[in-house]
Amino acid sequence: QTVVTQEPSLTVSPRGTVTLTCASSTGAVSSGYYPIWFQQKPGQAPRALIYSTSNKHSWTPARFSGSLLGGKAALTLSGVQPEDEAEYYCLLYYGGAWVFGGGTKLTVL
């Protein structure tokens, strides 16, 4: 049973920078896991932010960036805005199957 682990919660100040991570129970996350990141606000469907580690969709704000960091996938928010308060999920690829992380609740305070 593959487990993908994210920080349960993080707090950041407005205009600050925060990094969320995504780890795999199978070992270091590489580009071959094609990390995908989503944002979800209460009562809404998830919104895609990043795909294949670091690629942005046309609607992804420039302050969001994806990378690999210390054996994990990472999502960095630079210059955080109040509207970035949300739940963030990563999704990893395991040779045909996909597994979500448990999500990180980001509070902007």
Add this chain to the structure above:
Amino acid sequence: QVQLVQSGAEVKKPGASVKVSCKAAGYTFTSYYIHWVRQAPGQGLEWMGIINPSGGTTRYAQKFQGRVTMTRDTSTSTLYMELNSLRSEDTAVYYCARGLIVATKLVDYWGQGTLVTVSS
């Protein structure tokens, strides 16, 4: 514009089946895979499986093997997810989401979600 429009909320009894639909519009139906994802109340996202609308091939999460069936109707650009032997733990919002898994792997557009409630 790309749209994934899902069917309405369902209430089912334990042991019954549910079939959720996802109608695609605004793009070439057979060019993108469709993921099915669910979210129990107050919980995280859970990947259920994926279907290739072009050939109908599927891959299911091990947890749902034998209980879920994903199909498509190319004549109406509609995807379906059927879950059998429902139990209370299957109460969740079910989403369809568009994706690519060839050359690059991405998920972009999501349906609005379908609430399935399992209760006696």
